[in-house]
Amino acid sequence: MSPIEAKEKIQSLTAELKQHNYNYYVLAMPTIADFDFDQKLKQLSELEKQFPDFADPDSPTQKVGGDITKEFVTVKHRWPMLSLGNTYNEQELIDFDQRIRKAIGDNFEYVCELKFDGLSMSLTYENGALARAVTRGDGTQGDEVTTNVRTIxxxxxKLAKGNYPDLFEIRGEVFMHLKAFERLNKERVDNGEVPYANPRNFASGTMKLQDSAEVARRPLDCFLYGLYTEKLLFKTHWESLEAVREWGFHVDDHSRLVKDISGVLEFIKYWDTERHNLSYDIDGIVIKVNNYSQQQELGFTSKSPRWAISYKFKAxxxxxxxxxxxxxVGRTGAVVPVANLKPVLLAGTTVKRATLHNADEITIRLQLHEHDTVYVEKGGEIIPKIISVNLDKRKPDAKPVYYITNCPACNTELLRQEGEAAYYCPNDEGCPPQIVGKMQHFIGRKAMNIDGLGDETIDMLYTKGFIRHISDLYTLKDKRDGLKGLERFGEKSINNMLDGIERxxxxxxxxxxxxxxxxxVGETVAKKLVAHFKTIDKLMxxxxxxxxxxxxxxxxxxESLFNYLADETHREExxxxxxxxxxxxxEDKEVTLASEKLSGQNFIISGTFEKYSRDELKDIIEQNGGKILSSISAKLSFLVAGDNMGPSKLEKATKLNIPIISDEELLAMIS
Structure with missing residues (x-):
């Protein structure tokens, strides 16, 4: 392949794979099979190795995530992140418009933007590269979350070449798409964790995680809508939106430039209904005067700009x-209460059920009684939620609703661990929903990835008595004759299933x-445990x-893992x-030594580093003959220290007189 052909192929593969990554991680709507994606990624990686000058710095082949942030640094905003004034009615919008006209006359336009329900973020770019990401915080200063934002x-x-300034700030909203939220919340419930109430809370909680690898696993998106520079580059806000889109930023396509307040009201009316068809939540519309000179003339109050306002939709x-x-009952035994309602139309859909989260929601916050008349909302919630009870309509003889004490599936007494909101059934080997749920989880793509088996098939095989434990899947090959008698289970289906189990x-x-x-024990925790203990016997x-x-x-x-592995039934399984x-x-990774310059030396890596992740530094050490230890002791040769290193490790290393070096000093040892 010629260099010109290689450059074109690298560019097309990079663009295609970025789009597939976006479809998969952010929208939760993949459009390509995993195998096909992996093959394209492998092809791109090989081309980048052969023609490194053509590789995109932001290539899909580059690993995202992995750095640990012990605490977030507080950063002062160069330009304060002010909040907007809110209104819920059209008359106040008309009053706002009148104030604008009184101050600057009638010759102006508005930009109408969707008000995304997420987490405000400020991004600083230096020479076209993302240098810093900071949350809104109190408007004057916020938390630096650059490592986490890099996973979005x-x-x-890194921006392509363009006419952007050497230094600028761009602001936007980090959010989560609804399908991704539903999928991840289901995983939390399956893992026995409390689900998030809405995508905004999930996005906000994710951005504050200390492990960027976990952040990368949670699909977030970001719309950008505000450019800030030392020198004014454009005359209007609309021009700046068009420019940053050309620079490569993700700008919402639904924004509109309108001539007057009637255009604003028309835009609001349209989206009050149409918002239910979006893949993400919005809670209103932002209205801004378009011209920057007019914005400066209008000025600010102490809290918000006079040239902008947000219209909030009523929940x-x-x-x-x-x-x-x-x-x-979930596969981990968590028991989730659900309110069954008299069907009612809400936000364009018929609602029959609403989440109740846990026992405290029933008995303390709502104090529910049988056949209560309840208020149900869907504002910001995927699953409708009971907001309150209409006490005026409560029947005098209504009995309180009490959370159950025994499992609805197997009648085992429920337990509630200290510090947890949820009750769970401890009978994991005898409770049908847990047994079926565990087997359905086991065959899943992120676990054993067994082709030819689906959730319905697992349910049928359990109901018919073919399987009762995970291990029974590996005895199905001896029950082929019995399988042939099942409905819609022909020779080809059986072969596909058994082949998938074998693989x-x-x-x-x-x-x-x-x-x-x-x-x-989720996906990330399992990897950490295996990396540390290596074998099931050491783990047990x-x-x-x-x-x-x-x-x-x-x-x-x-404690959960210890109790599970101490159970004799689980050990037999x-x-x-x-x-x-x-x-x-x-699996022992075969390490090809680049040198033996670190042979006989033991290392621990702690903190965060600007140029490398800890995993990358670990690979560098092992590739040059060094070893990684799990804890600080007299056997340690060097502690490689980055930012935000834990004080206990530093104190222990100092007491033992262990040399503390930077990542640059480590690299100097092997250069």
Whole structure:
């Protein structure tokens, strides 16, 4: 391939894969099979190695996430992030328009923008590269979350050549699409965690996580809408929106330039209905005077600009009757209450159910009684929520609703651990929803990825008595004759299923551990545990203290894992999986040594680094003959220290007189 052809291919593959990443991670709507994506990614990686000068700095081949931020640095905003005045009625908008006309006359335009329900963010770019990301905070200063923002696929890390200034700030809103929110909230419920109430809370909580690898796993998006520079580049806000879009920023296509207040009201009326068809939440419309000179003439109050205002949509609320409270049992045993309602039309859909979250919601906040008349809202919520009770319509003889004490599926007494909101059923080996749910989780794409098996098939095989445990999947090959008698289960379907089960035996240990469905052991936690303990036997013999010594394993995870592995039934199941041929030992990565300059030296890496992730520094050390230790001791040769390193590690290393070096000093040792 000639250099010109290689450059064109690299550019087309990079653009295509970025779009696929965006579809998959942000929109949660993939348009390509995983295998096809991996093949294209591999092709791009090989081309970049062969023609490194043509590689995009923000290439999909570059790993995103992995840095740990112990605490966020507070940064003062160059330009204050002021809030906008709010209104909920058209008359106040007309009054706003009259004030504008009185101050600057009638010759002006408005820009109408959707008001995204997310987290405000300020991005600073230096020489076309993302240098810093800071939250709104109190408007004067906010938290620097650059490492986390770098994981958002729609935010460019490096701009292509353009006519942008050397230094500028651009502001926008970080948010989560609805389908992604639904999928991730389901995962939280499956893992026994409390679900987020709405996408805004999920986005905000995600941005404050300390592990950027976990942030990268949670799909976020960002619309940019405000450019700030030392020198005025454009005459109008509309021109600046068009320019930043050309620079490569994600700008919402729904904004409109309108001539007067009637255009504003028309825009609001349209989106008050149409917002329900968007893939993300909006809670209103932002109206801005378009011309920058007129904005300066209008000025600011102490809290907000006089040239802009936000119109907030009223949260849609309806009144209906509570028919009953039922309970769902998840695969981890978490029991979730659901309000069954008399059907009512809300935000364009018929609502029959609403979330009740937990016992405190029923007995303390709402103090629900049987057949109460309740107010239901959908503003900012995917699943409708009961806001309050109409006490005037409560029947005099109505009995209070009490949260159940026994599992609705197997009648086992429910437990509630200290510090947790949810009750759960401890009978994980005898409770049908948990058994089926665990097997459905085990076959999933992120776990054992078994082709030819789906949730409905698992449910049928359990109901018909073919499987009762995960390990039973690996005995189905001996029950082929019985399988042939099942409805819609022909020879080809059986072969596909059995082939998929056989191939799953090659899945690595961390996939098996995640697939077991242990409470609080998600995908990331499973990887950390496998990296630390290497084998299932070491994991089963570890104490709670030894488990918490592993990176990012807290007490709650350690206790859940210890109790699970201490159970004799679970140990027998693990032995069956071992005999079936599943991988219960970590794969040893073959390390090709670049040199032996660090041979005989032991290292620990702590803190965050500007140029490298900790995993990358670990690879550099191992590729040059060094070893990584899990804890500080007299055996340690060097502590590689970055920003925000934990004080306890620093204190212990100092007491033991262990040399503390930077990442640059480490690289100097092997150069």
């Amino acid at each position: 696929h729609s935010i460019p890390k 849609e609320r309806v009144e209906t009757e509570l028919l009953a409270v039922t309970y769902q 799953s035996k090659q899945q690595p240990f961390e996939k098996v551990l995640f697939g077991m469905g242990i409470r609080f 013999s570890a104490s709670v203290e030894e488990l918490t010594a592993a990176e990012e394993i807290g007490g709650r995870i350690a 693990i032995e069956k999986l071992r005999r079936a041929g599943l991988q219960l030992i970590a």
